[in-house]
Amino acid sequence: MSATTHRGHWWLPGLPDDVTTGHLVVDDSGRCTLELIGSLDLRAAALLEHAGDAAAKAVQQERVRVVHGLVRGQPVTLLNCFAGHTDGFSHRDRSRVDLHVQDALIGAHVEPDEPAFRSALVEIENLTGWIGVEEQVHRTSDKEEGATLSRLEDLVAEVDGWTITARRTPQPFQVDASHGRTEVRSHVAAYLVVRAPEPRPAHDYHSVVLELMDLLTLASGRASGQISLTLIHRDDQVTPDRDGSALKYETRVETFGGRIHTAAPDKTGPLDWEFRFRGRDHSFEDVIPAWIRLRRQVADACNVFFGPQYARPTFTEARLLLVAIVAEALSAGLDGINPVTDRTTYRARLRALASKPDADAVATIIPDVEAWALDLHHARNTLAHTGNDDAGRDIFELEWRTSSLLALVFMTEIGMSAEVQRRAASSVLKLPWS
Template structure:
């Protein structure tokens, strides 16, 4: 996304008489910063994070839950704001203050954690490729020429805990471009999700469920999949007036911005069909989405670290290897209640039990000897955890790759992916490139 700036006036909730001009800047990664000309009393009662805690003075001065604003006639809410550089000791003496903002909502005034939004519309990287274009594109060629047709498929819908997640695809009409040398005709297919809550929810609840879906796409594609755009739909519609004096209502759409661990690059080349470990055609959308979200929540500790490695990989292989070794242990604990992992035995036994979960032909495609892998990972984990050095004979880059691939197969198996899908992934995109 391109950088954006919003100039307007800003105040604390309940203190609309104390207003400061300033500019909200959203950079290419979505990170937000408010540059105030003048200052606000960030210690005022409406801004306190812990209003009843007498020991929270330092926190009060650093973090403000909500700042409201007005930009070009549009209401703006800034959530979880942190004061930074300023040029005075008190707010009355300041002529400038910089504030870091976790989330910016352009289009509505809401309070901290207010259940204000009924649904959300989100674009995610690689969603279109994961859903597939089978049945959408019909291309025919003969001696007389070529023809192509696009068909919009039906929506795909899944439900979990009262939430409804709908995948929709849109088609761009064919258009032509003419240059001095040639003429071209093109179109495209794009997908987005509509996330609808069982009742009005705060913005952070949508962030949580969207992150879970991003992790699903990251697992499926083998590359980080980020959020491209997010629009929240406010629970209250806008009421507009027709020329004849009658009223009509439209959705109140709120643009949401905020820094993320991975910055989406929607214009970059995406994976081909064969680059995915699995796609939506391998298991129905209605099955895979709730199954994944239940699995993701059951194994939250393991998945938080595992997907963190996908979104922002540490520089050193030693750090990555130690983290995947930790993920293996956490995944064993998370699966203990409903998988073959009945007892919390030794780390060595927990690794063996993990390796027994996926299809065994798929496992043997990524590692020839399970016992050797167990021994090598145990030795490497102990060496790295205790001394910070690795004295194993095995190449730790290979060991990290193989362990990550096995963890992927475990998640795929627990997700319900058929054996042939696991085998296909293991024999193509998961096996070490030098094997």
């Protein structure tokens, strides 16, 4: 695995005179490690940040919320750092300390909760395929080998003061000549502009990006990870122009950090028919706010549902137990029920959940709802109590049907039509051998 190394000088806010050299190493997955030559006084930093018992715990864990640096004249902020390997700790000037970094912001010095960013540019896997290129790519005719690429208006949605804009950018045709052939090529790519109603901290943008990732994961049926995230600082940079006037341009801050799922933008994506739904199935201005509000309404259910889709595959028993938990949490969240105090039975909640999508779409993936609810109820109880379901039922099939139903429920709640639901149920949500 290759990595990028940023050599610079590093210090802790509040201790500006305590500067040491080191390398910030960013690997292909985005994970960041600060390898210090000499050490920073992490204990003093913890005492500056905390008080009482919290300070003692922070000291023990060697944790610091923020480290500032300077790399080739460019400011860098490292957030949520934990000490890892140390060497020669008793000789501070000659010691080496590795800090594991949750988020690296290259381009600005900020504090963890500082409302420093007015917008963000984000690329997410499967976004271009979800939006589609049908309106942008035009073949000249059946008799001629040719195509044209057009530029389209931005797609814009608003939710709770935030503006989400999708931009589709066709690249000019390029000609590459080799000894054997000449290749003419181009491509279309899409990215999102996320703009807050007022400047916000970096972590607020991470939250919105995760919500958008989940939407594309739901739509494509595949983990859709963050490819890149660039934050736009609230303050522009100003430089003098040749004529003496002031030239302003955006302060762009590149972000890096480890993620559960590492994006692979060059990997082959899903074909048109493999999407459960696409951007053309419902207007962008409607589906984005509908999804974000739903995602926040049933956050616990979504966290459990989408988490395993980004992580490495696990045992079918674990997946089945998780989707059984999601089914209950989603039913309660959508109906405004407190699952602790409400006396509705688990099977009744499952039946209510199955009644929400289009009936024909549900029948395609779950022919007998009552039998499915009974099987899932029993499987949940046996897995939760014994860790093993020995009833002889096909738990892979049960997990598949339940996950497909949950996808249909999410699609229903964001306004996907019965036709779209039926198409998804008959093409990609039903059991492969049914």
